[in-house]
Amino acid sequence: ETGVTQSPTHLIKTRGQQVTLRCSSQSGHNTVSWYQQALGQGPQFIFQYYREEENGRGNFPPRFSGLQFPNYSSELNVNALELDDSALYLCASSRGRGAVTEAFFGQGTRLTVV
């Protein structure tokens, strides 16, 4: 059983640019959730995808968007990057829609916006 993998592990972008982060879900999981973890904070929910459809969204602006593919892998896209977008972005995969009994996390992508 393969775990959740995220790429890249580190990324530096300039303010105003766009970024795409990728996540491969654990085998057998059809739900992917994305979280933003700023320094010294707990993970904050961005959105969740279940079987290729968005299934819930946190308090993030529309420039944060995502996709889920037929193999349940997922992308997080952020447009018009701002300095405050600098954070660790975590992907978590699980089985089932909405309610989560156990989420398996990737190692994260550390995004730095300069």
Add this chain to the structure above:
Amino acid sequence: AQRVTQPEKLLSVFKGAPVELKCNYSYSGSPELFWYVQYSRQRLQLLLRHISRESIKGFTADLNKGETSFHLKKPFAQEEDSAMYYCALNSGNTPLVFGKGTRLSVIA
């Protein structure tokens, strides 16, 4: 709105001493509560959940609905327990809501 509060950013205890990491939540319904742990250079992983009522690595946590708390306890701390601990809440069709975390440092 659901909220999880972990009042301590850092908790330092001596090896062999008891540990209690505090977690309080606000939610009017029946939540599911979890503790996640992140060891140094490792990914966030589930430690335990209240519905399982199990002890993992010597840790236990009891859901107290009257006090809206889900404190994590261990009678004798070990050095390998040093990590970042996050309390999280899930209710119905919502995603996990995390607290800000408590860093546990076990001193030899």
